[in-house]
Amino acid sequence: MASFVLLVSGDATGASAAELGNRTARQAEWVSDLRSAGVLSDGGRVEGGSLRVRRTEGRPAVIDVPADAIGSVRSWLLVEAADLSEAVAVAESCPEAAYGDVRILPVDA
Numbered sequence: 001m002a003s004f005v006l007l008v009s010g011d012a013t014g015a016s017a018a019e020l021g022n023r024t025a026r027q028a029e030w031v032s033d034l035r036s037a038g039v040l041s042d043g044g045r046v047e048g049g050s051l052r053v054r055r056t057e058g059r060p061a062v063i064d065v066p067a068d069a070i071g072s073v074r075s076w077l078l079v080e081a082a083d084l085s086e087a088v089a090v091a092e093s094c095p096e097a098a099y100g101d102v103r104i105l106p107v108d109a
Contacts (some may be wrong), residue, residue, distance in 0.1 A: 001080045003041065003107045004087040009072035010100035023080065026095040027075075039090060043077035072100055076108070 009029075012020055019089040034040035052063045074096075081087040086108065 001082060001086075002084075002087075004079050004081055004084075004090075005105040005107050006077045006079060006091055007103040007105065008074045008077065008094060008096050008100070009074045009103075010074060010096040011072060012099070023095065023099070031077070032096050033038070034077070034090070039079050040083070041078040041080055043075065045075045046073050054108065073103075 010023070012023075015023070018042075029109045031040065031043065052065050054061050054063065079087065079090055083092060084104070087104050091097065091104050094102045096102065
């Protein structure tokens, strides 16, 4: 088995509260199904901006990156799959793939 991080993004522009509620419910059910199947190892919601750490001229610099500058990544999932093809199949089953991207990153976990 190999580990992959799925970065889930989605655009909610113009969506009604009811539509967002339905999308959230579908996503929660999908995550629950992955957990029940033993595919999901961990995951979480991305909230707010981020910090970027960079070393310049031997000194660290910490830069606050606002949420609107980091893109539309809204959640992450650490999944176990036999190979990349299987990870792609998991990503393709994500309900939010209809509204944005599900990026797949192979990781050494």
